Amino acid sequence: MAQKKIHCDCLDTIKPVRDTLDVINGKWKVPIIISVGVGNDRFTDIQESIPGISPKVLAKELKDLEQHKLLRRIIIDEYPVKISYQLEEYADTLTPLIYALKDWGINHRKKVTEK
Secondary structure: HHHHHHHHHHHHHHHHHHHHHHHHHOOOHHHHHHHOOOOEEEEEHHHHOOOOOHHHHHHHHHHHOOOOOOOOEEEOOOOOOOOEEEHHHHHHHHHHHHHHHHHHHHHHHHHHHHO
């Protein structure tokens, strides 16, 4: 009986963590969220602020973030048409997670580089 409870408790944590990672996983999604969050709203600005990201990958990741309601694509109907990106209010819920990841990364780098 105790084994079943431990198993259920573990799954209660694993499932929502897996859901979170499914949304923000990969090399580029969090950097894109950070870039747009600091004010890079045009495609080229976002691309230039993230070293190594290709236009094709950026376009795909922007669409994914839009589907997950973290990002809004804004079409400005002028000539030429302008497209910008803005974080949805919902993306603010990721801020504590991003800062926690930043702090952990800083501490981890110190840990593995200390002698």
